[in-house]
Amino acid sequence: xxxxxxxxxxxxxYLKHQFDNDKNLQTVFLKGEISxxxxxxxxxxxxxxxxxxxxxxxxxxxxxxxxxxxKPVEGSKVLVRGRISIYEATGNYQIYIDEMLEDGIGNLYLxxxxxxxxxxxxxxxxxxxxxxxxxxxSRIGIITASTGAAIRDILTTIKRRYPICxxxxxxxLVQGENAKESIVSNIEKAQEYDLDVLIVGRGGGSIEDLWPxxxxxxxxxxxxxxxxxxxxxxxxxxxxxxxxxxxMRAATPTAAAELAVPNIIDLFNKFKQYQIRINENINKKIxxxxxxxxxIKNSYVIxxxxxxxxxxxxxxDILSEKINKxxxxxxxxxxxxxxxxxTNNLIVNPMKIFEKxxxxxxxxxxxxxxxxxxxVLNRGYSVTYKDNKVVKSIKDIKxxxxxxxxxxxxxxxxxxxxxxxxx
Amino acid sequence: MKFEDKIKxxxxxxxKLENGEAALDESFDLxxxxxxxxxxxxxxxxxxxxxxxxxxxxxxxxxAFELDEDAK
Numbered sequence: 001x002x003x004x005x006x007x008x009x010x011x012x013x014y015l016k017h018q019f020d021n022d023k024n025l026q027t028v029f030l031k032g033e034i035s036x037x038x039x040x041x042x043x044x045x046x047x048x049x050x051x052x053x054x055x056x057x058x059x060x061x062x063x064x065x066x067x068x069x070x071k072p073v074e075g076s077k078v079l080v081r082g083r084i085s086i087y088e089a090t091g092n093y094q095i096y097i098d099e100m101l102e103d104g105i106g107n108l109y110l111x112x113x114x115x116x117x118x119x120x121x122x123x124x125x126x127x128x129x130x131x132x133x134x135x136x137x138s139r140i141g142i143i144t145a146s147t148g149a150a151i152r153d154i155l156t157t158i159k160r161r162y163p164i165c166x167x168x169x170x171x172x173l174v175q176g177e178n179a180k181e182s183i184v185s186n187i188e189k190a191q192e193y194d195l196d197v198l199i200v201g202r203g204g205g206s207i208e209d210l211w212p213x214x215x216x217x218x219x220x221x222x223x224x225x226x227x228x229x230x231x232x233x234x235x236x237x238x239x240x241x242x243x244x245x246x247x248m249r250a251a252t253p254t255a256a257a258e259l260a261v262p263n264i265i266d267l268f269n270k271f272k273q274y275q276i277r278i279n280e281n282i283n284k285k286i287x288x289x290x291x292x293x294x295x296i297k298n299s300y301v302i303x304x305x306x307x308x309x310x311x312x313x314x315x316x317d318i319l320s321e322k323i324n325k326x327x328x329x330x331x332x333x334x335x336x337x338x339x340x341x342x343t344n345n346l347i348v349n350p351m352k353i354f355e356k357x358x359x360x361x362x363x364x365x366x367x368x369x370x371x372x373x374x375x376v377l378n379r380g381y382s383v384t385y386k387d388n389k390v391v392k393s394i395k396d397i398k399x400x401x402x403x404x405x406x407x408x409x410x411x412x413x414x415x416x417x418x419x420x421x422x423x
Numbered sequence: 424m425k426f427e428d429k430i431k432x433x434x435x436x437x438x439k440l441e442n443g444e445a446a447l448d449e450s451f452d453l454x455x456x457x458x459x460x461x462x463x464x465x466x467x468x469x470x471x472x473x474x475x476x477x478x479x480x481x482x483x484x485x486x487a488f489e490l491d492e493d494a495k
Contacts, residue, residue: 134427135427135430136425136426136427136430138426146478146488151490152490155476155490156490159476164467164468164470166476166477167476167477167488168477168478168479168485169476169477169478169479169488170478170479171478171479189479189483193479264468267464267468268465268468270430271433271461271464271465274433274434274437274457274461275458275461277437277440277441278436278437278440278454278457278458281437281440281441281450281454282440282450282451282454285447285450289447
């Protein structure tokens with residue numbers, strides 16, 4: 001039966017279908033070394049991945065190849081993620097790579113970036129969590145290897161700068177597989193000792209050597225520490241996760257020791273300065289008050305206190321003199337007044353009062369007599385009437401008018417003969 | 424008083440004396456206090472303790488730690 005013969009295409013399609021539907025083959029992680037590396041003009045990468053025993057063809061399309069964080073070359077050790085499928089034209093199975101990382105350093109770098117981002121998002125690096133490093137620690141904990149440059153640098157630096165400080169070493173593994181646990185358990189152990197500051201670190205080394213300080217559990221242990229932590233990992237250029245999470249980052253172990261303790265020479269100088277300053281200040285104050293006291297002592301009242309009384313006496317004299325003068329003046333005035341009274345007529349001859357009185361009485365009587373018209377007639381005067389009216393003016397009468405002239409004891413009837421008016 | 428607090432106190436007194444806040448009799452008290460504190464701090468700094476370096480062993484015991492100068 002011809003029917004039992006399959007076309008190669010059909011078989012290949014069948015196989016491809018099987019491959020594509022196998023969940024195990026849809027996502028595959030492989031570790032290997034690149035060989036037969038080619039970059040097509042389209043940007044797709046064609047190569048094989050091999051290890052000690054086997055080999056598989058690999059293709060990475062340009063869209064994915066563009067996202068590579070490293071430049072793959074012949075012999076690169078890589079970690080890949082992809083799917084296994086069959087290329088129908090050749091019938092070869094191969095891995096279609098979605099993601100490829102450099103095994104080793106590149107991978108570490110990525111892990112570093114990923115952890116850094118994660119912890120940063122969680123806030124482990126926030127400045128609000130940073131504890132202050134005490135200025136004058138009396139006890140410093142050190143977590144590092146008990147031998148090597150790091151502990152030597154730290155101890156000699158502390159001894160040189162601040163020998164009065166106690167150090168407690170928590171010997172720790174600082175590289176290799178078990179280093180992270182060792183560091184974490186030492187950080188935890190250190191919490192039980194009365195420490196002012198904790199230095200966690202190691203000397204320089206390869207990125208792999210420093211790796212324990214990029215581990216998440218180490219970062220979290222540092223974050224959790226109640227004691228302020230100074231990280232001191234590797235050299236100036238090395239930054240680890242521990243550096244970000246620590247309360248202070250030191251570029252090197254020596255720098256960590258310098259940050260942890262003050263320089264005793266500086267302190268001595270500081271004290272000397274303070275001593276000078278307060279001595280100067282107090283001396284200045286004493287001098288000032290001495291001068292002030294002198295000026296008071298030399299003031300004339302203190303020097304010659306009786307002078308105060310002199311002035312008072314003087315004033316008293318002036319006042320009493322003034323009073324005397326005033327009183328005498330008044331007395332004198334009264335005396336002259338008295339004298340005046342003494343020489344007065346009435347005092348000398350009181351009878352004169354009555355004399356005067358008598359005189360005025362008779363005067364008054366004469367005045368009354370003057371007003372009596374009869375009295376006037378008595379003294380020889382007369383009154384002239386015309387038609388029974390008293391004639392007061394020469395103009396009231398004419399020639400031949402009949403006039404009656406009354407005297408004290410009778411009346412003359414007469415006719416006017418001539419009139420003579422006074423000029 | 425802790426060393427750090429003593430230094431803080433000294434700094435306070437120096438400032439107080441220098442900006443003329445203190446009355447004369449208070450100045451003498453402050454002066455004496457500052458001088459005493461400086462003397463104390465000086466003494467503390469001069470007292471170099473022995474066995475400054477210690478090590479915590481596996482069992483949590485504290486022992487003196489001598490730096491192995493040959494170690495590189």
